[in-house]
Amino acid sequence: GKLLGIEGVNKTYQSGLSSFQALTDIKLDINRGEIVVILGPSGSGKSTLINAIGGIDRVDSGTIHVDSEDIVSLNDNQLVHYRREKVGFVFQMYNLIPNLTVYENIELAANISKSPLTIDELIDAVGLTGMANRFPRELSGGQQQRVSIARAIVRKPELLLCDEPTGALDSKISKEILKLIQQINDKYNTTVLIITHNEAISAMADRVIALKDGKIESNTINKQPIEPE
Ligand code: ADP
Numbered sequence: 327g328k329l330l331g332i333e334g335v336n337k338t339y340q341s342g343l344s345s346f347q348a349l350t351d352i353k354l355d356i357n358r359g360e361i362v363v364i365l366g367p368s369g370s371g372k373s374t375l376i377n378a379i380g381g382i383d384r385v386d387s388g389t390i391h392v393d394s395e396d397i398v399s400l401n402d403n404q405l406v407h408y409r410r411e412k413v414g415f416v417f418q419m420y421n422l423i424p425n426l427t428v429y430e431n432i433e434l435a436a437n438i439s440k441s442p443l444t445i446d447e448l449i450d451a452v453g454l455t456g457m458a459n460r461f462p463r464e465l466s467g468g469q470q471q472r473v474s475i476a477r478a479i480v481r482k483p484e485l486l487l488c489d490e491p492t493g494a495l496d497s498k499i500s501k502e503i504l505k506l507i508q509q510i511n512d513k514y515n516t517t518v519l520i521i522t523h524n525e526a527i528s529a530m531a532d533r534v535i536a537l538k539d540g541k542i543e544s545n546t547i548n549k550q551p552i553e554p555e
């Protein structure tokens with residue numbers, strides 16, 4: 327079934343007297359449980375799009391239905407609630423707190439978000455069993471990204487939004503992170519959107535969306551183009 331339905335979304339950034347249209351008339355449907363890759367050159371609107379879906383940024387017009395609720399119409403408090411309840415974010419930079427251990431970094435997110443999983447379950451789920459007491463500086467880049475993924479899934483989110491999650495990792499470690507994201511998708515039926523330049527990730531996606539100049543240039547599923555309605 328459909329999880330995400332986006333229609334007529336536009337977003338313009340104002341800077342001083344000039345303005346820049348980052349998204350133009352975006353229309354997109356995504357089914358529950360899909361792994362979706364978003365491709366496109368730098369500046370094509372990829373981050374703007376996932377930040378809008380995640381309720382980090384607001385759009386100027388259009389609708390973004392998640393589970394039949396239009397998040398564009400939510401007030402600021404409702405949007406905070408939506409983000410906590412339904413969305414997990416993973417970024418290129420791990421943004422871990424350096425003076426907290428693996429356990430404490432995850433616990434902090436779990437306390438904010440009321441986790442249905444225990445911290446130990448989360449540590450196991452991301453393949454960091456036995457590393458609870460390490461500090462971020464004692465971990466490799468791939469392991470730090472695993473901690474940030476654990477933090478993102480504390481609430482078993484419906485949507486996992488990943489902005490260049492393997493951008494700072496070599497190709498072997500990138501594949502391991504990819505495998506972890508697939509496992510999470512499998513285990514919790516989490517719908518995953520990934521911005522990436524990594525071809526191994528696009529190859530395994532259920533759907534690949536290419537953006538260009540703020541517009542959807544193509545939307546392909548299992549290598550078959552989706553017919554326009
Ligand atoms: P991508 O993720 O594909 O690189 P972005 O969504 O980050 O693209 O940005 C799309 C365009 O919007 C870029 O031209 C960028 O410079 C512009 N932009 C992004 N954020 C802002 C902002 N806060 N203020 C002004 N312009 C912005």
Ligand code: ADP
Binds near residue numbers: 464465
């Ligand atoms: P990568 O292959 O991702 O570059 P590293 O070479 O950084 O990994 O780390 C390899 C292993 O060494 C990892 O298992 C990591 O846990 C461990 N490690 C790295 N730095 C430290 C450290 N400062 N203290 C303890 N263990 C470390």
